[in-house]
Amino acid sequence: MRAQAKLLVLKLIKENQLDDIMVQVEQMKFRLTYIFLKLFSKNRILTSIYYLFSSEFKREQYSVINGKMVHFGDILNKRNNDYLLRRNIHRIEKGLLMRPRKDVFAARFINETMNSFDYLLDKNDSSISNTQLKWANDVLKEYFRVVGSHPSIDKEKKRYNELKIKNKINNSNKFIPYKRNLEKQMVITLEQLKELSIIRRSVRWFEDKPVPRQAIDYAIEIGLQAPSACNRQPFRYQIFDDPELVKKIAKIPSGTAGFYHNIPTLVAVIGDLTAYPFERDRHLIYIDSSLSIMPFLYGLEVQGLSSCPLNWPDIEKKEKELEKIIRTKKYERVIMFIAVGYPDEDAKVAFSRKKDIDEFRTFNLNVDEV
Incomplete structure (x- = not known):
């Protein structure tokens, strides 16, 4: 049976028919795929069913849920999460530069921010650079200096003032919101x-x-x-x-x-x-x-x-x-x-003609025109 199949394939190759057959097979696969997609794309429930039987997003889902688990575990166990601290310090920065600036802001997340900062200061985590620790400290110091009174904030302000920071962080050049030198642009x-x-x-x-x-x-x-x-x-x-x-x-x-x-x-x-x-x-x-x-x-x-x-x-x-x-x-x-x-001087690169700007750009497109 295998020998007959092999002879058939060789015959088709000689007659230049194999490529045509492969093209027809691919077209049939495309048609079947399109039929399934048309059915399961009708609503979100059907789409969810479709992807229950597909492995296309399984690794992403696995990575996302493991990332969430580590993130929440760090918060619950009051461990350092570098990303949490960076995010919250940046959120405080944005509060500091708002116009007009609110008298009270960041009350909702100041506790978890201080937990992360306190952990870093206490453990002297080598994975975090001193400049990052300084940035967090400078922003927190400015925040507690200007923010209004609030039970959550007052508690964390007292905690901050009791931390032994003096010898751990360089005090030169404050890493807080500043005005850019626009001439450098x-x-x-x-x-x-x-x-x-x-x-x-x-x-x-x-x-x-x-x-x-x-x-x-x-x-x-x-x-x-x-x-x-x-x-x-x-x-x-x-x-x-x-x-x-x-x-x-x-x-x-x-x-x-x-x-x-x-x-x-x-x-x-x-x-x-x-x-x-x-x-x-x-x-x-x-x-x-x-x-x-x-x-x-x-x-x-x-x-x-x-x-x-x-x-x-x-x-x-x-x-x-x-x-x-x-x-x-x-x-x-x-x-x-x-x-x-280092590029080989004798080698060529693809011309890679880019699209014209009009193919990319619109101004103030109306909803009806989308």
Whole structure:
């Protein structure tokens, strides 16, 4: 039977019919898929039933619930949650700069903020930089100085004043809301910024030359100035520059076939879902990390380095393959990989014609026109 099937396939190949048959099979799969989608997309209940039998979002759900568990566990056990403290200190900052400023604000979350701050101060957690601790302290000090009386606030103000802070935090240069020097906005011209965006293109062929770690760090420092929801910055950069390890990892993402062996340095950007107590915020790891990645790429470019963002699709087989190597935590998600290196001067890049601005932009679109 197998021999007959093999002969049939060989005959079809000779007659150039196999491709036509495969196209017809694909079209039939598309039709069946469309029929199912049309049925289950009629309302949200049917959609939920459809995804009960689909594994497409299972890993995301697993990561989100583990992130929530860690987040709430930190609060209940009065442990430090870096993201909680960063979020709350930033919320207090926004209260300080409001116009007009409320006499009483942040009363609802000042207790959990002080719990986290107190824990950090007491444990001297090495994972938290002194500058972050200083930022939290400076904002809290200013907050308690200007905020009005309220039972919750008065209690935490007394607690703050009793903390032994003096020798633990540098008191120079207050890290509190300030007025920007707007003259500095014109250091880089609009033309220069646009030119940089045109020069930067995804490069797939690099020189056989190591990338200085200092150059990567400098570009990351630029990327970390990007905006982030409540300043949580729920991601990290993991750098791979061991040649064998880079080749092993670089062939896993989609779209690297043919050039993965040529990548000198590989950067993984990994999101952390312990930053959020609610599912509604689960997409922020993708949004905030992407906001950081673009200036990171520009930071590489101005140092003579080139890059190529690599697609990381949500495919369980690939996730498991990668998990064996880089051992991400249950609440972490890989956002993307970025190939980095010195560009091969003789190699070409794709023209990648971008869409015209009119295809992207509208002003004050009426609801009826959507």
